[in-house]
Amino acid sequence: MSENAMPPSAPPRARAEIDLGALRANVRTLRAKAPGAAFMAVVKADGYGHGALACARAAVQAGAGWVGTATPEEALALRGSGALPADVRIMCWLWTPGGPWREAVEADLDVSVSGLWALEEVMLAAHAARRPARVQLKADTGLGRNGCQPGEDWDRLVAAALEAEEGGLLRITGLWSHFACADEPGHPSVAAQLGLFREMVAYAEARGVRPEVRHIANSPATLTVPESHFDLVRPGVAMYGLSPSPQLGSAADLGLRPVMTLAASLALVKQVPGGHGVSYGHHYMTPGATTLGLVPLGYADGIPRHASGTGPVLVAGKWRTVAGRIAMDQFVVDLGGDEPGAGAQAVLFGPGDRGEPTAEDWAQAAGTIGYEIVTRIGARVPRVYVNE
Missing domain, CATH: 3.20.20.10 (Alanine racemase)
Incomplete structure (x- = not known):
């Protein structure tokens, strides 16, 4: 509870x-x-x-x-x-x-x-x-x-x-x-x-x-x-506010509005050269000089590791993609040279009103269903209630 x-x-x-x-x-x-x-x-x-x-x-x-x-x-x-x-x-x-x-x-x-x-x-x-x-x-x-x-x-x-x-x-x-x-x-x-x-x-x-x-x-x-x-x-x-199945239509098609918005504050933004490895196993190498943003959420918080390299995040008005592996407590996004600064908001999913990804986008990225995306968000992430 x-x-x-x-x-x-x-x-x-x-x-x-x-x-x-x-x-x-x-x-x-x-x-x-x-x-x-x-x-x-x-x-x-x-x-x-x-x-x-x-x-x-x-x-x-x-x-x-x-x-x-x-x-x-x-x-x-x-x-x-x-x-x-x-x-x-x-x-x-x-x-x-x-x-x-x-x-x-x-x-x-x-x-x-x-x-x-x-x-x-x-x-x-x-x-x-x-x-x-x-x-x-x-x-x-x-x-x-x-x-x-x-x-x-x-x-x-x-x-x-x-x-x-x-x-x-x-x-x-x-x-x-x-x-x-x-x-x-x-x-x-x-x-x-x-x-x-x-x-x-x-x-x-x-x-x-x-x-x-x-x-x-x-x-x-x-x-x-x-x-x-x-x-x-x-x-x-x-x-x-989640569609039970994409075959039935999107949440908006069904007249529903997603209730949860998951966001974090960037813990670090830094410049790195091209060819720089990112996260465990170096499954992502920067294609050129760029900036990286550190999102302080990981699979211990319920972010699916299967979305490594595919999970979408909205930072500074643009969709970014998880760069490399999602770790236990954090993951990285390639900001493509943008420098929003530490503390900038990274929105993983929400209703989509502001152009942010939805839980269904994360489900597709992880090869699962929207139910699992919202249900697995862990107790380390505080729930903040609005419109009570």
């Missing part, structure tokens, strides 16, 4: 500026795509690197009634902060045996159950806590990760959950699943998963399950698969 805002007087080595006004606008845009569904703001992985608590608060201000995390520890920290209204529901779904089930029950979290072992553990926790657990049954409709398999496994899980509900140990609050390929327009698995989800929901409801919510729509499905919206949608990366 990092909210490590920097003291105003501290000169920044680097900072990740988080525009909460942009996040609220993104939530409103996404809610308009699914006007008949409740909205779960997914803030797992410390809000995709943006800060879970601040982003959860902003999303609730924009109309989110649910907040979602992966781990129970993330959910418990949110509930324990006291910063969210008591009527905001918090759900978590990535459990392992021996997890903090009782704490989750006592904190009134919605917990996901994919198999009988988890149901047994949450029943024991509810008995110890002397209050019913809020349980959502997850169906594996084709992603092949968490979730209960259709057929006999689902039949047994539904029957056992209903028996526990009749005994007062739990309340089945949701039936849910997750798409595998919703970010690929027209992929046949989307329709197949939707059909199977409807069948598994119908089976559970025919036997007496009365869920508060049924849900399967992630960011791309919220944006492009309206028949998947059911009672609730669960946007994650789109809430932070």
